[in-house]
Amino acid sequence: MAKVRKVPYYVIERSLLRSPRWRLYKGSAGAVPINTFQTISFDRLPPGSATKADPLLPNVTPGGVRKEKTREEKNNPGSPDRPESATQQKRISLFRQRYIDAEDREKLAIFDLQDIPAAMEKMGWPVAAKAARRWFSGQAHVYNDQPDSEQPLDDSIVSLRWVLGYKAVKSKFDELLRSDIYSEKALALVERKLLERVRDAFQRSQSAKPNLNFETEIINSDLRQFHIDWHFQRKKISTFDTSDWDWMTPTDLTATLGNFLLYVAIGRVEVQGQRYFDYSQNPYRYCMDAEARMTHVYVYLKDNYSFNDKDPANSQYLGHWNKHGMTSSLVMAANELLGQYYPSVKMRLKGGKKEEYRVDWDYLPFPQKPLDKPIDTRRSFLRKFVEMDVYWPVFNRSYNDWRARNDQGEDFMIYSKPELHKLETPITIKLGTLSRPCKAGSPIC
Template sequence: MNHGENFSYYKIDKLFWRWKKQDGARMVREVSLSTDNEPPPLPAPPDAKSKAVPSLPRSPKPDPTVKMINDLLKVAESVSRFRTWLNTPVPPKPPKAAKVAAPKKTVPPFDIQEIPNALRKEMMPIGATLMERWFAGRLNYSAIPSDEFQEINQEGKPYPPDMYDTTTIKMDWVLKFARARRKYDYLINDAIRSPAALQVLHNKLRFYKHRSELSTHDICRDDPQHLHQFFQFQRVEVDGTFAEKIKLQLMADAVRTGVPDDLTAALGSFVIYAAIAHVRLSRDPFGTQKTTAEVTGAWIYVKDNFTFTDELGQRSQYLGHWSSNGVIVMPLDGIAAASRYIPYVESPVTLGDPVIKGQVYYPIHNSDFRQWAIRHQRGGDFIIYSDRRFVPLFPPIVLYL
């Protein structure tokens, strides 16, 4: 890349799923990302039902005599209009209109709500679905990261029930991605038997030591929040966020293979959790008052926050340059990787004729979504729970309570 008119950029090579370097991007002045489009309509309340419009009564059949008189009047009126037309002089021809100059070609706007469709073009359909849910939601966000961790919104209240998604993300889909499968295998084969996990299990199970059996399905039913709050005992982190993966590319001299994919777009940096599923408990027959707990099964699931929250005092995260055709990354060479600021081109760029829709790419940040939310008073940050996978434990995890 040089620092003249033309810039190098990276786009996703979908054949090998890696960043591919190309040349020819040019800056475009005096254009900006649009946030003008109205948000999607809010979902109607479930009990709101449209009332049927009563049908109008049929008109009575006209009287035959009245109909005949009306028909004769219509004929007379037609004859009168014909005579008037015959007696009207031919109007003079109007002067030739001056040629109007062709309108100046302009750059078609790109609205932030077009990003979900661009995600689909980059083979990220689940990420697109979740972003569309965010745009369609009512205003809900956490003012600071600590509030986000506690699921407290801008009004200082817990996230409302409609800000929890428990149906979109499936564990079978998550585990199709090799990096998620590796962390899942580590979780169920090693991490759940670590000393730290055993200590958490002991602290949670001591309240149930007088039982003979514990089934969290019977206790929590289908409430993932209840299960997570009271019975989660181990976790593993997976991957990095969309912004973090782009940052790696911006700091690199060589093409990296860590390209954002649908798992990145949907979940970013997320966590796979293990929670207690089933436990057998028995009292020591020798009178030591000890209870043996055998954990025979665990629930495995994903929990993640779909938000656009930035760290306090930090520059808003760069999410790439976007158009209706997809995403590219615009690095700036010659800036040290240790720089506090991520080196990327701040301006929109075009890869061809800027008046053609999709040829201009705009830099997108977390702050763009937050500004859209404030402007339209919409945009709901929400919590994702995947479905749960039951994993039998052989041998069981044995503890003495």
């Protein structure tokens, strides 16, 4: 019997004396890929579900290989437990021939997709676990990839203060407020938004000394509309920024949001200017040469929590998971990291077959095939297939399949509550001449 070739994998190891870091296991310490018809379970009741699903319904799981017995099969004791048709046996034979670099196992300890939030907590990622549970408990909803569209929204999971506790994110935040908001493009957008608001207020007023100062506000708790109306600059935060810089290990923030955007919106504005009558027009007009001074801005983050894939043929890899934590495939970890800044080198997996983009992955010293298989790390002494050693591959499609099965799983928008920040250097913008017509015989327009 041929010896199964082990595959390298990464695991995040923690210590009281140092920050979490990736550790590579390879060679004889590598993991054994597993050939099995068993898949990640979707059988646990969704959160809030009152009744158990009909056990006679097909168990549609990622890959769609295994199904529960039908009523006819259960009523017929003579019905074989294993497929006996020539076509089915040929399919199984081809399946095993294709994956000769793996060990066969019919039954493994059950791992349910809903075990992931608890595993996140064990890894020290409580906020990521909260977001995941929020997704599982919501009604089935798919994000439509339109950033300003109406979507379910949550502003309680993530706070700006928590996000700014990460050094690289705080650095990007400082850069955003010290330089990015003063760019020519940002100032042009501020001018347009301020002029629209101030001009409307001036024209509606009947006072000779209208108070045009204002502070933006969220009306009817509508964060989406506040964002559309008032944001004028943004800053991308990448997975590199949210990871531990020393060892490039994912953090709670990485697991919660991955990439996201910081936004700046108009906050507190003072408006002044010389007021006068213009008698050159009929009727004459009351005018103001307005100048706006923005002293404060609102800052918040915004991201979608969804499992959409840009390319359906390449579902994003989210790690190998079990009830205790996560490992990462060497190929896919490198693929995702490279793709952050060099999308052209990312490879696609189409129908199980890889397609190269500039990089010839065949020359790299590790195999690609086991990426979509469970693996056994065999770190328990002289034992195989121990529950805590077996990790299951999870992709975006795993969550989409779970949603289709359970009619739950709500993609939603994550906002942090906007926080008001005073600018070190206020933004001053000349809005030009505002005017409104005067009524005949009225001393005040």
